[in-house]
Amino acid sequence: xxxxxxxxxxxxxxxxxxxxxxxxxxxxxxxxxxxxxxxxxxxxxxxxxxxxxxxxxxxxxxxxxxxxxxxxxxxxxxxxxxxxxxxxxxxxxxxxxxxxxxxxxxxxxxxxxxxxxxxxxxxxxxxxxxxxxxxxxxxxxxxxxxxxxxxxxxxxxxxxxxxxxxxxxxxxxxxxxxxxxxxxxxxxxxxxxxxxxxxxxxxxxxxxxxxxxxxxxxxxxxxxxxxxxxxxxxxxxxxxxxxxxxxxxxxxxxxxxxxxxxxxxxxxxxxxxxxxxxxxxxxxxxxxxxxxxxxxxxxxxxxxxxxxxxxxxxxxx
Numbered sequence: 001x002x003x004x005x006x007x008x009x010x011x012x013x014x015x016x017x018x019x020x021x022x023x024x025x026x027x028x029x030x031x032x033x034x035x036x037x038x039x040x041x042x043x044x045x046x047x048x049x050x051x052x053x054x055x056x057x058x059x060x061x062x063x064x065x066x067x068x069x070x071x072x073x074x075x076x077x078x079x080x081x082x083x084x085x086x087x088x089x090x091x092x093x094x095x096x097x098x099x100x101x102x103x104x105x106x107x108x109x110x111x112x113x114x115x116x117x118x119x120x121x122x123x124x125x126x127x128x129x130x131x132x133x134x135x136x137x138x139x140x141x142x143x144x145x146x147x148x149x150x151x152x153x154x155x156x157x158x159x160x161x162x163x164x165x166x167x168x169x170x171x172x173x174x175x176x177x178x179x180x181x182x183x184x185x186x187x188x189x190x191x192x193x194x195x196x197x198x199x200x201x202x203x204x205x206x207x208x209x210x211x212x213x214x215x216x217x218x219x220x221x222x223x224x225x226x227x228x229x230x231x232x233x234x235x236x237x238x239x240x241x242x243x244x245x246x247x248x249x250x251x252x253x254x255x256x257x258x259x260x261x262x263x264x265x266x267x268x269x270x271x272x273x274x275x276x277x278x279x280x281x282x283x284x285x286x287x288x289x290x291x292x293x294x295x296x297x298x299x300x301x302x303x304x305x306x307x308x309x310x311x312x313x314x315x316x317x
Contacts, residue, residue, distance in 0.1 A: 023296035037300030040064040046126045046304035049119045054132040062306035066159040073180045078110040079140040092118040144191040164201045181209040207252040220256035221249035233262040
């Protein structure tokens with residue numbers, strides 16, 4: 001009897017979840033953007049080594065609207081394109097093929113970081129990823145120089161979603177967050193891409209510093225749930241968590257709220273739009289979830305697989 005009751009409860013929860021998260025069954029909210037902002041996550045992490053030029057070229061190949069990337073401040077105060085504030089031995093190695101040690105990027109210069117080969121090792125989490133041996137990390141200036149050439153070649157104009165990264169333990173002082181953000185803005189201004197750039201971060205202090213330095217640059221508030229919060233949202237609960245992040249993003253005057261995709265429901269999108277914020281969830285890698293989010297009325301999608309995103313949002317005849 002208890003087993004039957006448990007099954008019934010599970011079925012009720014599944015039905016509840018489908019009803020409240022399947023956007024296609026409800027009225028679709030109006031997007032704030034005319035077209036969906038397709039963003040290649042770390043360039044195209046699922047296809048080429050992340051945060052490297054080959055990955056950004058892949059995103060360009062599949063006509064992503066926006067190139068998404070991560071940045072860290074180095075020991076010599078340069079902005080390098082890299083996801084973690086520590087080196088990652090899983091995806092980078094020494095030029096001679098030997099393993100690198102996990103080291104804080106704040107202890108390494110740009111030149112030292114660019115001595116690594118970050119293209120030979122295939123990320124085991126992405127079976128479609130093709131290695132590009134000898135690939136080096138990029139400074140943000142080098143990235144923009146390459147983009148300029150790519151735009152001349154393709155006759156396209158790209159947007160940029162640039163994240164500030166800090167230690168995961170939350171130990172970054174205000175001075176570091178401010179310095180990183182201001183140097184990032186200096187480079188954005190230097191390359192005259194203010195109108196095309198967004199600065200995003202999980203550390204919402206970044207948004208405050210960005211707005212005070214150059215209010216014309218869009219800001220995006222990133223949010224990730226705990227495992228427990230994610231579970232509750234998966235089974236149709238967690239509206240309180242959604243309300244919390246909406247308030248936090250609005251308090252920081254964010255132009256965009258960029259949550260993990262589990263947060264997104266029709267109600268969440270509508271309330272975000274009512275507060276004047278675009279909704280661009282991450283990291284969305286399945287066709288099913290992409291279609292659900294499109295039907296929810298999101299303004300953009302961030303994906304490791306630009307090829308899949310392109311085929312879902314721009315289906316070929």
